[in-house]
Amino acid sequence: MTETVGWMASPSALKLDYLKHHAIGSTALDIGCGRGWYASALADAGFRVTGMDQTKRVDDERIHVIEGEIQAPLPFDDASFDTVLMFDILEHLGEEAAILDEVARVCRQRLILSVPHADAGPLPQYGLTYLHYIDDTHCREYLPNALGDLLTGHGFQTVSLQLEGQPTIPLAFSEFVRGGAVVRQWVRYAITALYKIGLIYNDHIAGDIFYVGDRTPSV
Incomplete structure (x- = not known):
């Protein structure tokens, strides 16, 4: 998995695997779609895909991209998408509660999401830290149980909640x-x-x- 702080140099094999095993239905929304790697992977699997990001960087003509700030309200009808994807985006958004309410509104069934882990364990005592701790665009990091509780409070039932590392x-x-x-x-x-x-x-x-x-x- 090749990633760098603030942007990604190439798609993550782990994230592609999550899409392969967990994306369902025929329509998908990729919030914070970036260059469109994961939106394109969903399109390859037969999904009709909409992406959202501040700037349009997606070259795949199969992806309908909405360019602009990611904020509530989202410009979609209720239950518009079978799968909603949010990789490495929630931690950047100031209006967390409002956005999650909107995600729940437009999501018909499945949410797939990744966020930075807040617990560095013993690393700081050895002068080490996560790369995401030096990303000053983050509003917050998360702990697993707190994330599960947060999303339960916004209308989701947990299917899988995993810490992932290398x-x-x-x-x-x-x-x-x-x-x-x-x-x-x-x-x-x-x-x-x-x-x-x-x-x-x-x-x-x-x-x-x-x-x-x-x-x-x-x-």
């Missing part, structure tokens, strides 16, 4: 070892072996929360 991150510590390339390579081998047998875990470096939820049926 298990290769501990390999970076080999770069701080003295002794040259050969020694660093052996340290990488050792870290990989310890990870594979479960003696190294990466829960505390899972930098993102991925949420999948369905609209709560109206009573």
Whole structure:
């Protein structure tokens, strides 16, 4: 997965996998669609896709893009989309509650969302942090249970709520070892072996929360 602070250099394989396994129906809205990688993936799967973003950067003619600020009210009828997608966008929006109310209104069934994880675990005591902590466009980060409760309060039932990280991150510590390339390579081998047998875990470096939820049926 190749991503950088503030923009993405290429599509995330993890996010594409979430779409493959969780997007449902025939219509989709991608809020904060960026360059349109995920909207295009949905179009490839047969969805009719609408994207929203501040600036239009989507070259795929299959995607109907609405350019402008992402704010309430959203310019769609109730239950317009079977799947609503929000990758790395909610943390940038000031009117969180108003936007989520609108998302619930236009979403017929499925919400797929990712946000930055607020808990850096033991990383700060070693002078480390998540990349998203230095993104000054973020209004907030999230904790998993709080995110689930937030979305429940806005009309969604949790289908999946997962911390996601990159298990290769501990390999970076080999770069701080003295002794040259050969020694660093052996340290990488050792870290990989310890990870594979479960003696190294990466829960505390899972930098993102991925949420999948369905609209709560109206009573």
